[in-house]
Amino acid sequence: MQVFPTKNRQVLPGISLVEWIPWNDYEDILLDRCKEGIARITINRPTKRNAFRPQTVTELCDAFSFIRDTVDIGVVLLTGIGPAKDGRYAFCSGGDQSVRGDGGYIDEMGLARLNVLDLQRIIRSLPKVVIALVAGYAIGGGQVLHLLCDLSIAADNAIFGQTGPRVGSFDGGFGASFLARLVGQRKAREIWFLCRSYDATQALTMRLVNAVVPLDTLEQEGVIWAQEILQHSPTAIRCLKAAFNAETDGMSGIQELAGQATHLFYRTDEGKEGKKAFLEKRKPDFSSELWLP
Numbered sequence: 001m002q003v004f005p006t007k008n009r010q011v012l013p014g015i016s017l018v019e020w021i022p023w024n025d026y027e028d029i030l031l032d033r034c035k036e037g038i039a040r041i042t043i044n045r046p047t048k049r050n051a052f053r054p055q056t057v058t059e060l061c062d063a064f065s066f067i068r069d070t071v072d073i074g075v076v077l078l079t080g081i082g083p084a085k086d087g088r089y090a091f092c093s094g095g096d097q098s099v100r101g102d103g104g105y106i107d108e109m110g111l112a113r114l115n116v117l118d119l120q121r122i123i124r125s126l127p128k129v130v131i132a133l134v135a136g137y138a139i140g141g142g143q144v145l146h147l148l149c150d151l152s153i154a155a156d157n158a159i160f161g162q163t164g165p166r167v168g169s170f171d172g173g174f175g176a177s178f179l180a181r182l183v184g185q186r187k188a189r190e191i192w193f194l195c196r197s198y199d200a201t202q203a204l205t206m207r208l209v210n211a212v213v214p215l216d217t218l219e220q221e222g223v224i225w226a227q228e229i230l231q232h233s234p235t236a237i238r239c240l241k242a243a244f245n246a247e248t249d250g251m252s253g254i255q256e257l258a259g260q261a262t263h264l265f266y267r268t269d270e271g272k273e274g275k276k277a278f279l280e281k282r283k284p285d286f287s288s289e290l291w292l293p
């Protein structure tokens with residue numbers, strides 16, 4: 001993937017604490033990185049309140065996959081571009097209703113897709129920290145995306161809500177169950193059944209977000225949180241993320257956590273001896289290993 005020349009591009013108001021380097025060319029999103037180890041993904045469909053169509057989701061999946069393989073990136077900021085021409089902001093307003101057909105959202109080949117479900121799992125299992133920076137609307141599938149980020153910082157203009165039962169859709173996966181884990185069963189049912197909107201202070205009170213900051217400092221706050229995280233052990237953080245997921249994600253969560261253990265085991269002399277012995281066509285010698293308490 002090509003790295004473009006340095007040019008700071010602003011996606012949210014306020015002063016940037018880091019120099020953002022455009023990282024790849026997409027149509028619906030912007031992908032930037034900085035030399036401090038942070039990537040920034042911005043949904044860039046301001047005329048649609050940053051709603052996602054299948055192409056947007058494909059690009060988001062691609063960007064996360066690229067970030068996954070980039071070993072000097074530890075934290076991702078996920079946000080939506082703003083303001084739109086009318087001065088309003090949106091993190092994401094969910095699935096693009098103008099391309100919704102029978103059975104899903106219609107892509108450029110005419111196929112009906114719900115590929116946002118793939119994106120949800122990618123964010124969830126990325127062994128790096130994803131922070132949502134929410135300015136303006138986080139509605140429908142956009143609210144679910146913010147929910148699945150590890151941390152969420154809201155600007156004081158943020159508005160959260162579900163519209164599914166009003167617009168003929170619902171997310172009964174993470175959108176219902178993980179929401180209930182965060183805010184409790186009663187509040188989660190209220191959010192889905194009544195389809196009301198909630199401001200940033202209400203979101204903080206119900207533990208939907210970690211913090212609320214003035215809009216002009218939203219990106220700065222995200223960068224400060226990222227820089228603090230990046231001072232800590234990458235292995236500890238990736239194992240913790242997998243452990244938090246394991247508690248909620250059933251066998252696929254356990255698979256992730258166990259994968260981290262295997263990953264660490266491969267690096268030990270004990271793990272290496274097994275492979276070496278196989279390749280050397282001899283019995284493995286684990287006699288120097290202790291059966292620790």
Ligand code: S0N
Pocket residue numbers: 047048049051088093094095096097098114116117137139140141142163164167168169170171172
């Ligand atoms: C976001 C809202 C509240 C903003 O209101 P506001 O500020 O009054 O602006 P508008 O004039 O309404 O909007 C400005 C322009 O943006 C377009 N637009 C906004 N949202 C969308 C959207 N989601 N899709 C397409 N276009 C959108 C407006 O049409 C307007 O355009 P113009 O200027 O040309 O008129 C308000 O806009 C709002 O309520 N938006 C709709 C929110 C919504 O219902 N989202 C969809 C909810 N459902 C999902 O997200 C499904 C998610 C999903 O894919 C899924 C996942 C898992 C399992 C199932 C599903 C499933 O599909 O069901």
